[in-house]
Amino acid sequence: MKSEEAICMVEAINLALHRAMQDDADVILLGEDVATNGGVFRATVGLKEAFGIKRVMDTPLAENMIAGLTVGMAVQGLKPVAEIQFMGFIFPAMEQIVCHAARMRNRTRGRLSCPLVIRAPYGGGIHAPEHHSESTEALFAHIPGLRVVTPSSPQRAYGLLLAAIQNPDPVIFLEPKRIYRSQNQHVEDNGKALPLDTCFTLREGSDISLISWGSMIKETLEAASQLADEDIQCEVIDVATLNPIDRETLLASVGKTGRCVIIHEAPITCSVGSEIASILATEALLDLRAPIARVGGYDTVMPYFRLEDQYMPHTDQIVDAVKRTLEFN
Amino acid sequence: MNISYKGQITFSQFINEHSQVITPLPEWAQVDKTLIEYYKLMVIARQFDNKAIALQRTGQLGTYASSSGCEAIDVVTASLMSKEDVLVPYYRNHVMQMIRGMKLSDILLYWGGDERGNSTAAQAEDLPNCVPIATQCLHACGIASAIKIRDQQRATVCMLGDGATSKGDFPEALNVAGVWQLPVVFIINNNQWAISVPRSLQSIAPTLAQKALGAGIRGEQVDGNDVVALHQSVEQALQRARDGKGPTVIEAVSYRLSDHTTADDATRYRPPEALKSGWEKEPIKRLRDYLHAQGWWQENNETEWLQQATQQIQEAVDEYLETPPQPVSSIFDYLYADLPAQLSKQRDIAVSRSQNQGQQQNHKEAQS
Ligand SMILES: Cc1ncc(C[n+]2csc(CCOP(=O)(O)OP(=O)(O)O)c2C)c(N)n1
Numbered sequence: 001m002k003s004e005e006a007i008c009m010v011e012a013i014n015l016a017l018h019r020a021m022q023d024d025a026d027v028i029l030l031g032e033d034v035a036t037n038g039g040v041f042r043a044t045v046g047l048k049e050a051f052g053i054k055r056v057m058d059t060p061l062a063e064n065m066i067a068g069l070t071v072g073m074a075v076q077g078l079k080p081v082a083e084i085q086f087m088g089f090i091f092p093a094m095e096q097i098v099c100h101a102a103r104m105r106n107r108t109r110g111r112l113s114c115p116l117v118i119r120a121p122y123g124g125g126i127h128a129p130e131h132h133s134e135s136t137e138a139l140f141a142h143i144p145g146l147r148v149v150t151p152s153s154p155q156r157a158y159g160l161l162l163a164a165i166q167n168p169d170p171v172i173f174l175e176p177k178r179i180y181r182s183q184n185q186h187v188e189d190n191g192k193a194l195p196l197d198t199c200f201t202l203r204e205g206s207d208i209s210l211i212s213w214g215s216m217i218k219e220t221l222e223a224a225s226q227l228a229d230e231d232i233q234c235e236v237i238d239v240a241t242l243n244p245i246d247r248e249t250l251l252a253s254v255g256k257t258g259r260c261v262i263i264h265e266a267p268i269t270c271s272v273g274s275e276i277a278s279i280l281a282t283e284a285l286l287d288l289r290a291p292i293a294r295v296g297g298y299d300t301v302m303p304y305f306r307l308e309d310q311y312m313p314h315t316d317q318i319v320d321a322v323k324r325t326l327e328f329n
Numbered sequence: 330m331n332i333s334y335k336g337q338i339t340f341s342q343f344i345n346e347h348s349q350v351i352t353p354l355p356e357w358a359q360v361d362k363t364l365i366e367y368y369k370l371m372v373i374a375r376q377f378d379n380k381a382i383a384l385q386r387t388g389q390l391g392t393y394a395s396s397s398g399c400e401a402i403d404v405v406t407a408s409l410m411s412k413e414d415v416l417v418p419y420y421r422n423h424v425m426q427m428i429r430g431m432k433l434s435d436i437l438l439y440w441g442g443d444e445r446g447n448s449t450a451a452q453a454e455d456l457p458n459c460v461p462i463a464t465q466c467l468h469a470c471g472i473a474s475a476i477k478i479r480d481q482q483r484a485t486v487c488m489l490g491d492g493a494t495s496k497g498d499f500p501e502a503l504n505v506a507g508v509w510q511l512p513v514v515f516i517i518n519n520n521q522w523a524i525s526v527p528r529s530l531q532s533i534a535p536t537l538a539q540k541a542l543g544a545g546i547r548g549e550q551v552d553g554n555d556v557v558a559l560h561q562s563v564e565q566a567l568q569r570a571r572d573g574k575g576p577t578v579i580e581a582v583s584y585r586l587s588d589h590t591t592a593d594d595a596t597r598y599r600p601p602e603a604l605k606s607g608w609e610k611e612p613i614k615r616l617r618d619y620l621h622a623q624g625w626w627q628e629n630n631e632t633e634w635l636q637q638a639t640q641q642i643q644e645a646v647d648e649y650l651e652t653p654p655q656p657v658s659s660i661f662d663y664l665y666a667d668l669p670a671q672l673s674k675q676r677d678i679a680v681s682r683s684q685n686q687g688q689q690q691n692h693k694e695a696q697s
Pocket residue numbers: 032061063085089421460461462489490491492493494518520522523524585589
């Protein structure tokens with residue numbers, strides 16, 4: 001792929017996979033429809049042709065099997081990158097992820113480890129059938145021993161996926177499919193990983209901190225630029241790694257602005273947003289000049305797509321939350 | 330050395346792909362009535378399928394899983410099920426749902442992204458479409474257990490694809506169905522593909538039916554494009570289940586004539602020759618040619634039936650398109666038996682947001 005052209009997120013993921021497989025013969029790919037078909041979202045297109053079916057494998061249809069295989073491969077020193085076709089179908093794999101991948105290093109006192117990556121597209125907004133639109137990142141962020149990473153732009157998708165693959169521990173790499181093709185960026189194919197465990201400050205501002213990740217970064221940036229027209233300066237932070245969370249960046253930002261809105265697509269209750277609010281409440285109480293505001297999904301099942309738009313958080317809700325927070329005295 | 334176990338799998342076929350009778354027909358198939366009934370249902374199913382795909386292509390329906398190629402399996406099985414039997418479908422069984430009394434407009438509603446397509450009175454105790462692959466196999470065993478515990482004479486029919494046989498739920502279900510001798514019939518629509526993954530990459534077992542043998546239960550293979558073979562196997566399996574004689578696995582060998590769903594493009598992975606050979610075996614033409622040869626179905630019957638089918642489908646489409654979406658409150662109303670207080674607040678917010686949007690919309694329309 002020509003890296004001079006601006007590419008979208010799914011192409012950046014593809015580029016990172018090409019690069020990782022090129023640079024490290026231990027990186028192998030597996031999943032449903034990833035080889036011949038190139039993935040249902042085209043994320044793995046061309047990899048079978050480039051690296052052969054020994055390294056790019058279409059598996060039988062079984063997510064528990066896929067996750068269990070990656071554990072076995074990883075303890076042998078391979079670096080498996082498995083695709084779960086949609087996050088809604090990752091649940092059969094939970095036992096392998098939670099009971100094995102996340103704790104192999106700990107239970108063998110470092111003798112064995114699981115340098116594996118599980119990629120899964122997630123989130124709503126593409127009018128998909130049921131089970132294809134949920135955001136259940138919090139289920140993974142809750143598990144000690146896992147890293148949970150989600151990019152919000154083509155460049156970060158490239159750099160973070162390389163980081164996930166190079167990381168010596170298991171990484172759940174969640175791809176916000178609503179923005180798979182919504183933004184094109186120049187992505188330099190330099191093989192450079194971005195740091196994990198750090199937030200990215202996408203826009204600096206002094207009035208309020210907007211904290212988000214994944215596809216909601218799109219609406220968050222939109223809200224920030226609308227508010228800038230009214231002379232409200234928002235700082236926008238992409239959390240990117242949802243566990244472990246980079247507290248320093250969040251605390252420093254809120255220390256500066258004293259106000260914040262946390263924005264995500266997942267249901268509000270027990271979400272990663274809840275954790276961030278808790279960090280701020282326990283460690284930045286005296287910096288806060290207004291209650292922490294939150295914009296998120298309702299605590300309901302994601303409706304079928306005819307009402308999906310009513311479920312998804314929108315830019316105007318972020319704008320309203322910012323104004324309410326700023327008006328608080 | 331002694332042989333501890335020896336099993337075999339039969340393949341049954343009565344009318345072959347050239348519409349020739351290769352096995353003497355059972356009595357019911359020596360007269361026209363049932364065969365014509367099956368034919369007519371398959372034709373309407375295919376018409377409906379074409380229409381649904383056209384609706385999706387023009388943005389009037391969501392992602393849709395075509396039934397082209399599994400009409401014989403669905404038509405025969407649903408026709409043989411009694412009202413009291415329970416259907417546990419996956420997502421490719423709208424033809425069965427139609428035969429079990431669901432309105433075509435409600436089937437469209439489901440694929441149009443509206444939960445009301447799962448809640449029609451006609452569905453009675455049948456489960457809604459199952460999307461997470463193979464999970465339904467265990468529900469079928471639970472339903473069959475309930476039937477057995479209550480000493481009822483009913484069968485549970487569980488539908489699944491070839492890909493689904495690779496997922497743990499399937500062997501787990503066969504195992505418990507065997508140990509508990511449950512009144513359940515598993516019907517595998519082996520259409521040779523699980524999206525882009527061919528049957529050969531799911532299992533090197535020569536048949537999928539033989540997976541039943543590992544669980545100690547009956548397994549057989551039938552030509553899934555031959556209504557007579559299907560009728561014979563399914564009828565017997567249903568009767569065995571109702572009579573308390575245990576479960577059966579029927580592998581119906583078919584071919585997926587469409588893309589996996591409208592979101593898929595099979596030309597990326599499926600050789601055109603394979604598809605061509607699939608069309609040569611397909612169930613509708615096979616039966617039409619047979620009925621023609623018997624003198625039971627003429628051109629004028631065909632024209633009349635097509636007209637009738639087209640009209641019926643168009644009425645369903647109109648009804649579907651005229652159905653307004655549910656109110657936003659419906660997102661909350663079916664979550665729990667009683668809505669928790671915290672959620673009532675969220676519900677109020679959602680409702681007022683949607684009213685505001687409605688007002689803004691009206692305002693905009695009034696201005697323009
Ligand atoms: C647990 C799970 N994993 C993945 C998917 C995505 N998916 C939908 S259909 C399908 C292939 C199913 O093939 P098969 O069982 O043969 O049924 P067919 O669609 O061919 O009738 C896959 C992988 C899913 N729905 N559920």
